[in-house]
Amino acid sequence: MTCDDEERQERASGRAPDETAPDAVTCRALRYAFGETRAVDGVDLSVRPGEVFGLLGPNGAGKTTAIRCITTLLPVPSGMVRVFGHDAAKERMAVRRLLGYVPQQLSADAGLTGRENVALFARVFDVPRRERAARVTQALEAVGLTEAAGRLAKTYSGGMIRRLELAQALVSAPRLLMLDEPTIGLDPIARTSVWEHINAVRAATGMTVLVTTHYMDEADQYCDRLALMHRGRIRALGTPDELRSALRARRRAAAASPTAPTSPSAAPAPAAAASCHSSPSPSSHSSSSSSPSSAPSGSSDAVPTLEDVFRDVAGSGLDEQSGDFRDVRSTRRTAHRVG
């Protein structure tokens, strides 16, 4: 079946998104395996409209595979994925029309100018011909590349290339922007710049952002809610503050009970994850990671970092299982090309 056939079938079936309260993204029991490797192993996830949602995890955790299922680039062999109420397995075209996607691998063409790159995406994403020029200009402006728009992309810095890819994804005015490691390989100033542009567009348009990252500090600073992923599963979910508070409470309980495990990483991951599944409110976190604490790190009174939370919920398998050679090589290749 061609995409056009599928689109016609979707229209004919009269399926409409749930108007009452569709989440931007819903995953239920999502599974995806590459042969014996269970890359995504039963993921439940809801991303609310308008929030910046971070999917965190080490190399090989399953973040990219989950993202690809949501974008419809991979099928949904088991479980359910919905984007604004549309079923990603059955309504691929409807889902794609709502999405902007910046993959981890670079997608800009070095031999084209910035403007040509964005114009190409405008054509690919079927932006109406009469609107194209204006939308390309707007997208370039939104990421601060107006002046550099006439230069070949191969003359751009790593940060400019990432912003160009952001413009490519924004030109179709997506309701959901999906970014896979958008700042990998960038220096701190370029990282901040990419995030500032994402936030500015989000504030202006109300779009939802789903981002994967390894960087805990970025997740803490820029994401409303986070899901910590490890070995294909979501191990904890909440606002950064909620995740920290839950760990602090677990540490206090452990300190108060002589039989409880004393080391956070010795705590059983499923129990820890369950206690992190609270009911967060978007945009409610404040950056308490920088809160002063006189207690020593790891004591029940210290304010935990997100990394502490991750180590707690992932358990002792984090270090030895944080990605095989293939995963690390792919990440390094991206970082090298951007940097």
Ligand SMILES: Nc1ncnc2c1ncn2[C@@H]1O[C@H](COP(=O)(O)OP(=O)(O)OP(=O)(O)O)[C@@H](O)[C@H]1O
């Ligand atoms: N095309 C593929 N063929 C075989 N195995 C794959 C393929 N893509 C991913 N995998 C495996 O699936 C698992 C999850 O990989 P995935 O790329 O989704 O993780 P990730 O969290 O996005 O990692 P990274 O941060 O390195 O991008 C890993 O064990 C990986 O080796």
